[in-house]
Amino acid sequence: MTLNKRYLRNVKSNISFYLSITLLTALGVCLHVAFDSSFGVQQESFQKLLSDSLPEDAEIMTMFPVDDIQDLENEYHVSMERQPYIDLDMQGTEAEVRVFAPGEKINLYQIQEGSDLKNEDDILLSGLFMERQGLSIGDTIELSGKTYHICGKVIKTDYLFCLKNISDTFSDGDRFGVGVVLNSAFSEYDSADQAVVYAVRYEDGADSVAFRKAVNEKFGILSYVDIGNNSRLQSPKDQFDELDYTVNIILPVSMIFMVLLIAVVLGRKIKNERKMIGVLHALGYKRYELALHYSVLGAIPGILGGILGILAAIPLIGPLSDMLIEDKMEVFYEVSHITPTACLVALILPTVCYTIAVFITALINMRGSAIDMIKGLSKNKKKRMGLRKAKMNFRTKYKLRAVFSHFPRTLLVILGIALGGTLVAFTFACVDSIDRYVDTSVKATGDYEYEYFLSSIKTGYPEKGSAVIAASFEVEDNPDLITLMGVDENKLIDVKNTSGEDLPLEEGKFYISEMSSYAYHVKEGDTITIRNNADLKEYEIHVDGILVNGSQSLLIASRKTVNSLLGMQEDAYTMVMSKEKIDYRDSELLREVSKTSLAEALDKTISQGMHDLLLPITIIAMVISVITTYLMVNILLTESSSVISMLKVLGYRNKEINRTVTYIYHALVPIGVALGVWFGLLMNKLNFETQAAKYNSYIENYVTPKSVIICAGITIISYIVSMFLLSSKVKKVEMVESLKNSQE
Amino acid sequence: MFIEVKNGVKEYGSGESLIRAMDGVEFGTEKGEITVILGPSGSGKSTLLNMLGGIDTLDSGSIRIGDTTISGLGKSGLSEYRRKQVGFVFQSYNLIPDLTVRENVEVVADISASPLPIDDLLDKLELTKHKYKFPKELSGGQQQRCAIARALVKNPEILLCDELTGALDSKSSRDVLRMLEKVNAEYQTTILIITHNEGISHMADRIIRIHDGRIIENSMNSNKLAVSDLSI
Numbered sequence: 021m022t023l024n025k026r027y028l029r030n031v032k033s034n035i036s037f038y039l040s041i042t043l044l045t046a047l048g049v050c051l052h053v054a055f056d057s058s059f060g061v062q063q064e065s066f067q068k069l070l071s072d073s074l075p076e077d078a079e080i081m082t083m084f085p086v087d088d089i090q091d092l093e094n095e096y097h098v099s100m101e102r103q104p105y106i107d108l109d110m111q112g113t114e115a116e117v118r119v120f121a122p123g124e125k126i127n128l129y130q131i132q133e134g135s136d137l138k139n140e141d142d143i144l145l146s147g148l149f150m151e152r153q154g155l156s157i158g159d160t161i162e163l164s165g166k167t168y169h170i171c172g173k174v175i176k177t178d179y180l181f182c183l184k185n186i187s188d189t190f191s192d193g194d195r196f197g198v199g200v201v202l203n204s205a206f207s208e209y210d211s212a213d214q215a216v217v218y219a220v221r222y223e224d225g226a227d228s229v230a231f232r233k234a235v236n237e238k239f240g241i242l243s244y245v246d247i248g249n250n251s252r253l254q255s256p257k258d259q260f261d262e263l264d265y266t267v268n269i270i271l272p273v274s275m276i277f278m279v280l281l282i283a284v285v286l287g288r289k290i291k292n293e294r295k296m297i298g299v300l301h302a303l304g305y306k307r308y309e310l311a312l313h314y315s316v317l318g319a320i321p322g323i324l325g326g327i328l329g330i331l332a333a334i335p336l337i338g339p340l341s342d343m344l345i346e347d348k349m350e351v352f353y354e355v356s357h358i359t360p361t362a363c364l365v366a367l368i369l370p371t372v373c374y375t376i377a378v379f380i381t382a383l384i385n386m387r388g389s390a391i392d393m394i395k396g397l398s399k400n401k402k403k404r405m406g407l408r409k410a411k412m413n414f415r416t417k418y419k420l421r422a423v424f425s426h427f428p429r430t431l432l433v434i435l436g437i438a439l440g441g442t443l444v445a446f447t448f449a450c451v452d453s454i455d456r457y458v459d460t461s462v463k464a465t466g467d468y469e470y471e472y473f474l475s476s477i478k479t480g481y482p483e484k485g486s487a488v489i490a491a492s493f494e495v496e497d498n499p500d501l502i503t504l505m506g507v508d509e510n511k512l513i514d515v516k517n518t519s520g521e522d523l524p525l526e527e528g529k530f531y532i533s534e535m536s537s538y539a540y541h542v543k544e545g546d547t548i549t550i551r552n553n554a555d556l557k558e559y560e561i562h563v564d565g566i567l568v569n570g571s572q573s574l575l576i577a578s579r580k581t582v583n584s585l586l587g588m589q590e591d592a593y594t595m596v597m598s599k600e601k602i603d604y605r606d607s608e609l610l611r612e613v614s615k616t617s618l619a620e621a622l623d624k625t626i627s628q629g630m631h632d633l634l635l636p637i638t639i640i641a642m643v644i645s646v647i648t649t650y651l652m653v654n655i656l657l658t659e660s661s662s663v664i665s666m667l668k669v670l671g672y673r674n675k676e677i678n679r680t681v682t683y684i685y686h687a688l689v690p691i692g693v694a695l696g697v698w699f700g701l702l703m704n705k706l707n708f709e710t711q712a713a714k715y716n717s718y719i720e721n722y723v724t725p726k727s728v729i730i731c732a733g734i735t736i737i738s739y740i741v742s743m744f745l746l747s748s749k750v751k752k753v754e755m756v757e758s759l760k761n762s763q764e
Numbered sequence: 765m766f767i768e769v770k771n772g773v774k775e776y777g778s779g780e781s782l783i784r785a786m787d788g789v790e791f792g793t794e795k796g797e798i799t800v801i802l803g804p805s806g807s808g809k810s811t812l813l814n815m816l817g818g819i820d821t822l823d824s825g826s827i828r829i830g831d832t833t834i835s836g837l838g839k840s841g842l843s844e845y846r847r848k849q850v851g852f853v854f855q856s857y858n859l860i861p862d863l864t865v866r867e868n869v870e871v872v873a874d875i876s877a878s879p880l881p882i883d884d885l886l887d888k889l890e891l892t893k894h895k896y897k898f899p900k901e902l903s904g905g906q907q908q909r910c911a912i913a914r915a916l917v918k919n920p921e922i923l924l925c926d927e928l929t930g931a932l933d934s935k936s937s938r939d940v941l942r943m944l945e946k947v948n949a950e951y952q953t954t955i956l957i958i959t960h961n962e963g964i965s966h967m968a969d970r971i972i973r974i975h976d977g978r979i980i981e982n983s984m985n986s987n988k989l990a991v992s993d994l995s996i
Contacts, residue, residue, distance in 0.1 A: 408896040414867040414874065421862040666858045669819060670872055670914075671847025673840070755819045 023300070023313055030317060036749070037289065037654055038321055041282055044647045045325025046332060048275040049366040051640065053333035056362035058341035059267045066260055073128045075177040076219035077247050078228075079103075083240035085216050096231035099221040101125045103178075106209040111162035115153060117145070117199045118184070119163065120176070121206035126219040127178040129200050133157065134172020140205045141167065144174035146182060149197025163199075174200050178219070181255040185611065186245060233556055241554040246494075249501050265707065274443065279370045281435060281648065283377035286318050288429070288655050290381045297385055298393025311382040318378035322371030330363050343632065419684040422656075429655060433685050434692050436652035440645020441696020441735040442703065447637040448727035449704040451630045457719045458619065466513035468597040473610040479591050485598030486510045487591075489582050493550035493559075493575075495540050502536055502550060502573045506582025512597050515576060518568045525578040530561045533569035533576075550575070559585055638734060645738035650745055657682060657749050664753045677750050682743065689739050693732045697723075700731070765792030766954055767816065767922070772825035772835075774811055774977075785811040787977035789825070793970055795921075796952040798944070800959060800968035808977040809958040810926055816956065817850050817924045818842035830921065847875055851915030851953075855927035857907040859899040865910045866895040869917050876918035888950075889913045889943055905936025912943055916951070923947070925957045929964065934996055941967060941991045963996035 031038045086092070089100045105120045122129060122137070132147050134157040143163075145155065150173060155161065159170050176198055184196045222228055235241055248254055293314065300310055337358060385393065407417050423430050472485070481487055489506040507513050507525070515523045515531065523531050532542055542548050544565055551558045567576055580590045596602065604612070657664065660681050667677045705721040772789035775782055785808045793799045803809045814820040815827055818834050821842075826835040834845050852858075859868050866882060873879035886895050889909045899907050908928060915923055925944070929937035945967065948955055957964060965971045966989040973981035 408864055414863055414870040417867060418860070418862055425862065662858070663860050663862075666860065667871070668843070669817070669846060669852055669858075670875070671843055671845075671850075672875060673843055673847075676875070756814060 023305075024316075027316060027320065031320060034289070037651070037658075040647050040651050040654065041286065041321040042325045042328065044278065044282060044644065044651065045321055045370045046328035047640070047643060047647070048278045049326050049329025049370065050332040050336070052271055052275045053330050053358065053362045053366050054336040054340050055267045055271050057333065057357065057359045058337045059263050060359045060362065061357060062341060063260060063264065066256070069130060069175065069177060073130055073175075073177040074099075074126050074221060075247070075253055076103075076126050077222045078220045079178075079243075079245045079250065080218045080220060080232075080235060081242040081244075082216050082218065082235065083242055084238075086218060086235065086239050088238075092231065092234065096234065097223040097226040098228075098231055099125045099223070101127075101219050103127060103217050103219045104206070104210050105217075106206075107184075108163035108166075108209075110153070111165075113153065115149075115195050115197065116184070117149070117161075117163055117197050118179075119143075119199045119201055119206065119209065121203045121210070122200055123219070126221050127176060130175045130177075132173040132175050134170075137171060137200065137202045139169070140202060141169050142171040142202065142205075143168035144172045144200045145170055146176070146179065146197045146199070147173040148182065148193045152193035153197070168199075168201070174198070176200070177253055178250075179252050181252050183252050186250055186252065229556065236555050244553045246553075270446075270703065270707070276369070278439065278644070278648070279373045281432065281439065282321075282370070282651070283318070283373040284432060285651050285655055286321070286374050287377040287381035288432075289658065290314050290317065290378050291385060292658055294385050294393050297382060298390045298395075301386060301393065302390035307383060307386050310386065311379045314382040315375045315379040318374035318376075319371050322374040323367065326367040326370055329366055330358070334358055415680050418680060419687075422660075422681075422684050423688070426659075429652075429659070430685075430688065432655070433649070433652040434688050434695060436648035437645065437685075437689060437692025437735060437739055438696040438699060439648050440641045440738050441693055441731055442699040443641035443644065444638055444734050445697040445700020445723070445728075445731045446703045446707075447630070447634055447641075447700075448731055449701050449721065449723040450707065451634060452724050452727050453704060453708065453719050453722045454630055456722045466597065468512040468599055469615050470598045470601055471613045471615075472596040472598070472602060472604055473612070474594050474596065474604075475608055475610050477588070477592050477594055479589050479593070481591070482593070482596045482602075484600065484602045485596040486512050487579060487593035488595040488597055489579050489586075489588070489593050490595050491586065492553065494553045495536075496549050496551070498540065500539070500573065501553065502540075502575055504550065504575045504577075504582055504585075506577055506579035506593075508579050512599065513576075514568075516568050517565050520568070523565050523567065525581075527578060527581050527584075529564040529581065530575055530577045531565045531567040532563045533567045533572050533574040535569060536573045536575070537563075537566050539573065548575075561585075642734055642738050642741075645735060646742045646745070649739055649742035653682065653685065653742065653746050654749065656684070657746065657753075661753050664750055665755050668753065668755045674747075674750050678747050682746055682750060689736060692739075693735045696735055697728055697731055766795035766797075766830060767956075768792040768826075768828045769812075769816075770826045770828075772812070772815060772827065773823050774808075774815065774820070775823055784977050786815070786822070786825075789974075789977070789979055791972055791979055791982050793954065793956070795830075795954055796948070797969040798948055798955045798957065798967060799970040799972060800957045800965040801972045801974060802959060802962065802965055803974035804960060807974045809960075809974055811977075812974065813924050813926050813956065813958050816922070817852055818845045848877070848918070849921045851918065851920035851923045853908065853911045853915050853923065853925040853928045855930040857899065857904075857911045857931075859907055859910055859914070861899055864896050864898055865891055865902070865906075865913075868899070868910055869913045872914050873917045878919070879917050880919050882913075882917060885913050885917055888946065903936065904932050905939050908932060908936070908940045909943055912940065912947070916947055916953070919951060919953075921954060923953050923955045925955065927959055928957065929959070929961065929996070937996055938991060938994070941994070941996070945991045961996060963994050966994055967991055 086100070086102075089102075092098065093100055101123055103120070103123060103126070105118050107116050107118050109115075110117055120129075129144065131144065134144070137144060143161070145161075150156070150170070155170060157170055157172055160167055161170065162168075179198045182193065182196060182198060220231075222231075232241065232244060297310055297314070301307070305313075407420060410417065468486075470485075478487075486508055491504050492501040493504055494500075495502050507515075509525055515525060517523050517531075518534065523529075532548065537543065540548060542563055544563055546563050548561050548563060549558055550561060561575060567574065579593065583590045583592050664677055664681055667680065672680070701721060701723060708719045708721060769789055769791050772786045773784070774786040775784050777783050787808075789808075789812060801809050801812065811820070815822055816829075818837070822835050826833055828834070829845070829849060832845065832849075834842065837845060860871065863871065866886065869882050869886065873882055883892070883895075886892050889912060891906065891909055891913060894902055894906055894910075899910070902910065911928075923944070929940055932940060941964065944955060944957070947953055957968070959965075966985070966987065968985050969988060971981065971983055971985050972979055
């Protein structure tokens, strides 16, 4: 119909408004599509990888070779397979390659690139290791004297996060990688003195405890590592879970919130068309015809914003994928590409929301008579804030009434200011909480600098440092491990309760860390059952107090108490803690950990990623904040155009008009900032609580005063920028035109 | 002459849709005169008023008010002119809905160098008992009187009234015009009233008729009547 010619004209005459809405929509869509696509494809890939490669549920090391695997499998509904490997030095480097024979039932390798093994001298190598070593498919390498031809890149799910030792904290692609050779090639390394390691998969209904008891009785379990405690696979899984939360909960919720906010703003904009709606209604247009006509004005920014957002997302997907996943682990089958579902949602959601909002607003506006609409009369008696006789300047009264008598509009402005602040506060709180977690988790381990894990049990007292007896246990049916630690009275480890009082290391007394208390729901006075994860022997521990330590899963007692519980000599120890470096021979140590390296590792694995995200999220949040505030206050200006026009006629200067009409929401900025910070902290709390439930670790919600000030500063700067952009709007209000329309 | 318009031309649109709203308009009025400008709809009355009030600008010609040639002023100059010298009263009142009667008047007093006492003014315009009411709580006549108070509080040299009784019944119209008469007598304000109501022209010192953007009559009114004697 002819009426439709108005669309373009209407958009042209309100170009900054529609442009803002379209850009904000595009930004929301772009974020959603880019994250969803870059992460979604990889997640799909990851799930496919898991189902294709049949990763282990547990790794068992036995004293004697298991010779009746078939019987065990049949009796206990498990799959079991020997997983021999050998560590070979790579010629001319300090790197080592852990070489495997191909498995048949569990931990099947997947070829990421290149071709499968054909010849005796073919080797498949992990991609990240090849990249760090500057190797390509087709190159040759020499491993402990033997030359291999690299035929492809391999992914082994049991080494996705490529740690040499399970207890290591971060993977070092410069020094360690994995490779797979043919069985016939591996046979020359396979020998009886190889570690006897088995991978196990439990089928539905399998009784893992009975199976482990049977294996222990017959073959003696030296170690049992549940997949939940094996960070080689668990770490990527955890990262995917974290990203899953961000991508599939936080971003969509933010986008939905943004879209709803815009829908409301659009609705208010259409409300200003009431006079025109009245005229058209009087001319004979039916209610639904007009509602449909106006709803197209909502659909336009929805569709345009959706398309623009998708187009902007395309070049971001690759780099985002790199940033989120690719640089950290090897899980890829496919190059990231845009996902149709994300595009569909991005196109449909804003368009439908905006269309419905405008449709409903138009219908509501047509409830009165056409005459009322044309005259701008409303049946709703708007209550104005009083202050009639208050001794205040008229400007103050005007601002107060504009704020409180038009509360829905005011609420929109507050939400607009708070939206960007929420995102910034969430990111800063996340970073602060993680930083504090990293700091406290390292500090909470004690006042020592070095930990030496001995290769054999010693007795008495070490020449240097303090003796510690330490062993890992399962807690009833929970596969997560708790460390039972026996220590002497010393200044290296603080044994204090949550009130900061010393807990006496008396014989028979055990204390549980705050984190374990939270994870296992154990309080002072309760009893906790722990189980040796090798021989499955159970111990009942009475908890005499809660140890202040929110980052470690720990049961602590005197060395004598722990040794007595485990049936060992009372002065036995397996670990030495020291402030100074101690020179041990390599053969005396299983491993050595320095607190500095632990802090660095934690910082690298947990904290760094969030720090990397700070700047991009802050920029995005600022853009969102500027546009939303601009939109909200723009509504105010549209609705106040007759007042602005009249003030111009009366001789008010633009600056004075801005001071009176445009800048009425300054006092709301602190509320918006406070709300933004509060929402951000709330989101962060929910984030960590969700993760705590998943991983049995709790990162306390924390934000530094400095971060709060930065968040407030960013929100205020965004507000100032939007005010600056809006200040020119007053100049554009025509005196003559607005006066024609002004009739309350 | 206190107000002098010379060869004022104003056009809107272009090509075939070009409209010449003012076509060589020339007239003048003395200080303190009441001038009524009459003409049918679309004759260019409001355009002329907008030019005199500094709301719009001429394409060619000149307008002088006292010592100031306003047709040569830029946007900020016109704003200062409106701020200091002109008062406006419109048919649709154009009061600020979120402000009470007194506060609407304060809006102008606040930017005036030497405003008249607001309460005295409201008293003269018989608005004292309504001064704490919002515009919506007033009748049309009361709203228009409030608009007059707002226009007068700066004690302007010129008061421009655009169809100020257009939305009022005859009693309210007479009340409002009576106020203008009183103001003119008390403050010697030069008043220009635009209307298509012939009856109002009898209160004028000078009557100007305008048609198709041209002045077709500019004469002194030798039979000036008091507002109470007008038939409107």
